[in-house]
Amino acid sequence: MTGPRETAAVATHGLDKRYGPHVALAGVELAVPEGAVYGLVGPNGAGKTTLLAVLAGLRRPSAGRVDLAVPRGRVALLPDTPQFEPWLTGREVVALARRLTAPGEPAGREDEVLADAELTAAADRRVGGYSRGMLQRLGLAATVVGRPGLLLLDEPASALDPAGRREVLDLIANLRGKATVVLSSHILADVQEVCDTVGILREGRLLFQGPLAELLVGRAVPAYLVRLRPPAAPAAAALRGLGWVRGVEALDGQRLRVTVRSLEEAERRLPGALADCGARVVSLAPQAADLEDVFLELTS
Ligand SMILES: Nc1ncnc2c1ncn2[C@@H]1O[C@H](COP(=O)(O)OP(=O)(O)OP(=O)(O)O)[C@@H](O)[C@H]1O
Numbered sequence: 001m002t003g004p005r006e007t008a009a010v011a012t013h014g015l016d017k018r019y020g021p022h023v024a025l026a027g028v029e030l031a032v033p034e035g036a037v038y039g040l041v042g043p044n045g046a047g048k049t050t051l052l053a054v055l056a057g058l059r060r061p062s063a064g065r066v067d068l069a070v071p072r073g074r075v076a077l078l079p080d081t082p083q084f085e086p087w088l089t090g091r092e093v094v095a096l097a098r099r100l101t102a103p104g105e106p107a108g109r110e111d112e113v114l115a116d117a118e119l120t121a122a123a124d125r126r127v128g129g130y131s132r133g134m135l136q137r138l139g140l141a142a143t144v145v146g147r148p149g150l151l152l153l154d155e156p157a158s159a160l161d162p163a164g165r166r167e168v169l170d171l172i173a174n175l176r177g178k179a180t181v182v183l184s185s186h187i188l189a190d191v192q193e194v195c196d197t198v199g200i201l202r203e204g205r206l207l208f209q210g211p212l213a214e215l216l217v218g219r220a221v222p223a224y225l226v227r228l229r230p231p232a233a234p235a236a237a238a239l240r241g242l243g244w245v246r247g248v249e250a251l252d253g254q255r256l257r258v259t260v261r262s263l264e265e266a267e268r269r270l271p272g273a274l275a276d277c278g279a280r281v282v283s284l285a286p287q288a289a290d291l292e293d294v295f296l297e298l299t300s
Pocket residue numbers: 019022023024042043044045046047048049050051186
């Protein structure tokens with residue numbers, strides 16, 4: 001066989017999972033390239049948790065198979081709400097995980113992952129007093145302490161506040177190059193930020209899978225975001241009258257979203273058109289397609 005599946009860290013073939021009569025996964029052909037940070041996105045009930053559990057070997061598929069390029073013992077799963085014994089300290093949780101998953105690793109490895117998770121100061125406190133964000137970071141520390149080759153993260157940042165999400169996303173971004181990561185999320189901005197490869201799951205079926213850039217570029221509506229000194233209305237009216245402008249949307253008193261026939265044409269003509277109508281331009285930038293837009297287009 002040729003193509004990307006050849007270098008897949010994990011691939012599934014004709015994967016089905018039924019819960020009684022309910023079909024949770026249907027013919028899933030997943031291909032996660034080695035070293036990817038792969039975002040599995042889909043609405044609630046799409047089958048994300050089920051797929052991760054099947055990949056981790058915790059649930060048996062009803063049909064099909066999972067091919068792993070790493071040994072089963074080097075696959076680690078972090079559930080969406082990791083549970084720890086509240087009387088253990090953070091350091092004890094990580095130490096236990098190291099002894100279970102990689103007894104050959106030196107104890108110094110524990111300090112390393114606690115530091116990466118910014119938990120050094122809290123390491124000797126009982127985890128019963130940890131915040132949600134700290135628990136999620138501790139879960140990540142305990143998951144990576146054994147240097148897994150494949151990390152499966154179920155909604156790792158979804159339940160956190162913006163600061164907590166930021167910290168967890170940074171930790172995941174730092175895993176790039178050290179392991180293959182598959183994370184599920186319904187927060188598309190998070191996926192767009194940290195993932196290089198995306199799989200869109202709906203009602204148990206993979207609707208799209210491939211590089212994030214390909215997904216976005218192939219579907220981008222060429223548009224420019226123009227910020228002007230108010231008032232923006234005269235410039236909007238002038239642009240609307242031009243043949244190469246497809247539409248002008250006033251986002252507020254000073255920002256216009258100008259959709260165009262092509263970005264190349266806009267690069268040549270937009271600055272001049274704005275100058276001709278006397279607009280005072282603060283900034284001008286092409287607007288990238290958003291994973292959220294593409295997702296809605298594919299799933300609606
Ligand atoms: N143990 C189970 N028994 C019966 N049905 C289940 C079971 N686990 C999941 N399901 C159903 O299978 C479907 C997929 O569930 P799953 O939890 O995998 O989705 P999800 O994409 O992770 O959703 P969420 O984002 O809400 O966690 C849902 O319709 C769910 O109700």
